[in-house]
Ligand SMILES: Nc1nc2c(ncn2[C@@H]2O[C@H](COP(=O)(O)OP(=O)(O)OP(=O)(O)O)[C@@H](O)[C@H]2O)c(=O)[nH]1
């Protein structure tokens with residue numbers, strides 16, 4: 001490796017130096033050498049300020065030290081990195097002795113750099129990256145990082161510790177009034193602690209809004225003149241509809257300590273006397289300066305022991321409850337509004353009961369004021385009790401989304417693109433050309449009018465559901481150009497009459513179907529169902545040792561979806577023999593096709609011609625590719641590993657990216673059409689064997705919104721079936737259609 005020479009003159013300002021890499025890449029920096037004011041002229045000490053602006057790697061401080069340590073006469077260096085990203089490093093170098101006005105430094109810069117594995121692979125592979133590629137690379141690394149978590153950071157399951165509010169303390173006070181110097185005991189009792197409720201809410205789809213430590217509101221303390229404290233307000237925590245709440249058992253190490261275990265821990269190691277004192281401290285309130293007198297009294301001792309007895313009973317009852325009736329809630333129904341039908345028609349001014357959802361933890365009882373302890377022996381008790389702690393429970397929350405249809409597929413098959421296309425871009429899920437773009441399940445709503453028209457196909461521009469970033473960039477550009485300033489909204493589009501199909505991207509519609517989405521569609525909407533997009537599944541993702549994919553944990557989100565739909569990349573795996581191999585020619589053709597598609601996006605004609613199809617495919621290094629048939633096998637296997645019988649819920653296989661197989665050139669070539677048909681036939685045969693006779697295979701292009709109507713029509717049928725079935729079960733097992 002060539003050693004590189006850097007020549008600079010330290011007494012001059014704004015020197016620049018450049019270092020050429022062995023393969024010609026330039027590493028350039030400027031040396032802004034300034035003299036310290038006192039020694040100007042004769043350079044004894046020189047402060048150098050080097051600025052490196054490089055565009056290729058993350059320079060690490062120790063690396064700079066290395067470089068500068070090799071510069072003659074440098075005694076110490078201070079390195080500050082403005083940013084650890086690409087790259088702007090400011091280096092302050094102190095040179096301890098005088099430096100000749102002209103000196104030469106030699107250090108094996110590239111030898112050193114290339115000896116570092118990470119750097120050398122970066123240099124060799126990625127020097128030609130554009131900023132966009134660098135950005136994509138970073139996102140990929142992020143996804144990779146998340147992937148390595150093995151799904152642990154998914155917010156579809158969560159351990160929550162819940163504590164009801166503490167009751168307020170009782171008060172030890174005596175009534176005072178003019179002419180009554182020594183009135184009767186008048187301390188009020190404490191208010192009850194606030195309970196904690198869980199309210200299932202249909203608008204939430206993630207558990208990220210649920211805190212993992214929930215504390216109810218404390219009750220207020222009692223006050224003098226018989227004033228009792230106010231009870232704590234109930235705390236209502238909103239959880240998504242479809243959450244399953246399970247209480248962790250006593251033997252579960254993840255369970256938090258209960259009130260008594262926590263006290264035990266706090267008292268560990270203290271002497272008996274200390275222990276008694278601290279336990280009393282936690283339970284009793286004394287009239288000022290009477291603590292010691294009180295504890296000597298027999299009546300206090302008696303009451304104390306009976307209090308401990310009650311407490312022990314409370315403790316046992318709680319344990320029994322946890323063992324015998326742990327909390328188990330399946331919040332799959334929107335909680336009853338809590339209002340009786342009568343209350344809805346009630347006259348104005350009628351008090352409505354607010355719906356608080358399910359009670360999870362009760363607040364603690366308030367402490368008793370000193371009037372409670374009046375007895376024949378003690379007419380003026382100078383003590384009161386403190387409030388009880390609220391219930392403590394540790395819960396495991398699991399989100400099982402209630403989507404009617406769940407999409408499953410290998411990474412990059414186009415699941416997110418499909419969801420976007422079906423929902424008209426309303427579902428905010430990210431699309432990108434690398435594996436594991438989607439990291440959490442996302443649910444979207446598909447709105448259908450008669451004859452299978454759905455809102456997604458009516459989105460009134462030439463929208464192609466491209467990669468999210470590209471879409472965002474083009475949107476930003478349009479905004480900067482001012483194109484959007486006066487543009488019409490979804491509901492104000494030209495072509496008010498329904499026969500104008502110019503706004504529908506040329507989609508064929510019958511007279512009765514609407515031509516616009518948005519609110520206009522409300523008039524025509526006859527059915528709606530939800531559909532869940534999921535992260536990609538790959539082979540062996542269940543095995544904790546394999547570290548493959550995002551694990552299986554996200555599958556719980558669609559565990560309850562009655563219908564599953566497999567999305568496979570129809571263009572993956574070029575050879576018709578079914579082997580997942582590509583000939584160099586196929587690669588070239590696929591690349592050509594992709595370029596052609598990019599330069600001339602398919603027109604509506606292609607969309608119409610697009611029936612079962614042909615093709616080739618773009619090769620993306622990051623794609624985890626598998627022949628569609630192979631993908632089906634893997635998916636089936638993974639679903640079965642997660643839950644026995646889950647794969648039997650697959651009703652349809654979507655062969656996506658069919659446009660890559662039916663490129664513009666191939667549409668006219670009957671040879672390739674034949675080939676594509678053979679390919680489709682092969683996939684159908686494979687599906688029949690693997691998934692059963694009635695599973696339908698539909699070739700589509702999610703990106704260019706082709707053939708989606710058939711998908712929606714079929715999905716609607718499945719959803720209707722499933723809902724009827726569910727209704728029949730609820731009605732008592734008679735499978736009559738309602
Ligand atoms: N040509 C073509 N490209 C498509 C089609 N559908 C999706 N793509 C592209 O395929 C890539 C992956 O799409 P995604 O929708 O992110 O795939 P995914 O299955 O959600 O991937 P993960 O979230 O990583 O599991 C993107 O670059 C899309 O633009 C299609 O029908 N035709």
Ligand SMILES: [Mg+2]
Nearest residue numbers: 415416437438
């Ligand atoms: Mg996705």
